[in-house]
Amino acid sequence: CCPRRIRRILDKNIKFHRMCAYMIVLMTLIHYFAHSFNVDFFTSAYTSKILVTDSNSVIQRKRLVARLIQIGNAPNETYLNPIRSNVVGTFYHFSVGAVFLLTGGWTGVIITLSLFFMVTSSVEFIRRSYFEVFWFTHHLFIVFYGFLVVHGISMQVRGQTAASLLVHDPKRCSLINPALWPQNNCPTPVFAGSAPMTWKWVIAPMVLYVIERIIRLVRFNQQVEILKVIKHPSRVIEIQMRKKGFNAEVGQYVFIMCPQLSQLEWHPFTLTSAPEEDYCSVHVRIVGDWTTGLSKVLGADESGNEVLPSWKMPKLAIDGPFGTASEDVFNYPVAICVGSGIGVTPFASLLKSVWYKNLNPEHEMVLKKVYFFWICPETHAFEWFGDLLAYLERQLAEIGRQDLIEYHIYLTRGWDHKQAKTIYAHEEDSRDVITGLEQKTNYGRPNWDEIFSKTAQSHPNTHVGVFFCGVAALSAKLHKMSNKHSGSGVSFHYNKENF
Known part of the structure; x- marks a missing residue:
């Protein structure tokens, strides 16, 4: 729909959202302290x-x-x-109390408290461990914008009118x-006082939000057929679904809502099905309440119950799909x-x-070549995705395209002394002792400097797309490597999934 550079900028929408939030917090603090001085001046004026010691100017x-x-x-x-x-002598004598005498004051308190709860509940620990807390408090933006519209309705910031200035010169x-x-x-x-202007700034995004909610309501009422639920190891379940008119590209994600659990909560999940398949699927890792x-x-669940037949499945709603950086992977030769x-x-x-x-x-x-790197912190993390790699390994061998995807698996930790002995004893086996794949597992962390250098040598004068999804520390490393090794005809374009 637009040039690659523009798409890569749009992929940073969450970062832009955070930058806007930081600026709002900064401006709110400046606004708050400035008006605190105003209110204190208003009350102390009485x-x-x-005094006899005052000068003429005082x-x-x-x-x-x-x-x-x-x-x-x-x-x-x-x-x-x-x-x-x-x-004087009342609760309102102090600036903290006096603000409640003003429409702009008490609405400002509500706005500031809403912003405080939204910001504090957005830290990564809360988002990862208590997503429901993050989700609900983030919807305080409705309270924030609602009171922001009426914040200046009493026109408390006042000045001399233009007509009055003609007959009453304040300097003289x-x-x-x-x-x-x-x-x-x-x-x-x-x-x-100046007429309230906030509504002019917020009316457009509020209208867009209402339209988006209406679209989501329409999507909610569209039937989603659950075809199959598969229990994978490591507390992972796969849900295969079908929805009329649903079309997705690689790497896109959807929001899923289960009315039986909550009518309000929508949770994002990456699609693991290919666009060529006649169903859509997600892999859900069981880590939280929802x-x-x-x-x-x-x-x-873990109780050992049998997966319900499809006709007994609960209702699910799907909103999406939504685009990510992975959609661009087919635009790069490597x-x-x-x-x-x-x-x-x-x-x-x-x-x-x-x-x-x-x-x-x-x-x-x-796309002619894919280098796939999977970095896992523990051994049982291989279990569910390893089956897919094994399947692709067999299928690519059948069509003679083993060279198309070159994958490298790294285990960074999680093995004990006994497992180390087992790994060493099966070093010469044709298949890896942990994953069962032909490609052997590497132990430790990848040498990214060497990997990028070899890729640049193997593919001169080429645009190489670098796609990453995972922890922030590794993201920064890959971004740095992409910039470092771009040059002499080779360009590494870094793309990150925003989760």
Whole structure:
């Protein structure tokens, strides 16, 4: 739909969202402290008294303040100070309390509290361990925008009107004793607040949000047929589904909602099925309350229950699919795909689609070579994805395209002394002792500098797409390597899945 550079920028939408959030927090803090000083000045104006030790300039300033806070008490006068009475000795005497006298004050407190809860619940620990807390508190944005619209409705930030400035010069009149204003051609100034403008800025995104919710409601009511649920090792279940009119590309993701668990919660899952298959599938790792509940209603929990037949399956709703960086993989002659732990899921769809496309001799692919790296922290993490790799290994051998996908598996930790002995004893076997694949497992971490250097030498004058899904630390490393080894005709284009 648009050039590659633009698509890569759009793929950073979550990072852009966070940058906007940080700026909103910064501007909110500046706005809050600035108005705290205003409110304190408004309240303390009533306690200002002239002392015998005051200089003439201080006396004039205090007289001016005393006169300005009185303007608005007489008929047909407009006020400047929004706090209209002396609150000394009450709760409202302090700026913290005085804000509740102002519409902009108490709405500002609600807005700031909403923002506080949204930001604090967005930290990675909360998102990963308590997704429901993150999801619900993030919807406080409705409260945030709702009160933001009425935040300035009472027009408390006030100034002298343009017409009043023509007859009352503030520079000249501020030097005159306010009691002598009528004799010195200084009529009582007229003040007014600016009309609320926030609604003009938020109406468009609010309308877009309502439209998006309507579309999601329509998608929710579309029937999703659950074809099969497969229990994999390592607390992973595979759900195969079919939905009329559903079309997806490699690596895309969907939001899934189960009304039996919650009518509000939508959780993102990467599609592991290829576009060429007549169904869509996701692999769900059971790690939290919602995924545990989903496995139970599907009959695929740890209690040993049999998976329910399709006609007994609960209702599921699918929203999507939504695009990711992996869609661009077929636009590069060479691709380096790196999955870390469960981050390998987007590449399940990709690898299967590569095989399907090679079954069609009339389809000429731009993609000629895939280097796939899977980094796992423990041995049992291989179990569910290893079956797919073994299947692809056999299928590519049958069509004589073993060279199309070159995969490398790295086990970074998780083996004990006994397992180390077993690994050493089977070193000469034709298949790997852990995965059962022909490609042997590497132990330790990849030498990315060497890997990128060899790729650049093997594919001169080539655009190489680097695709990654996994932990942030490895993402930064791969991004650095892509920039370091780009040059002399070879360009590495880094793409990261935003999860």
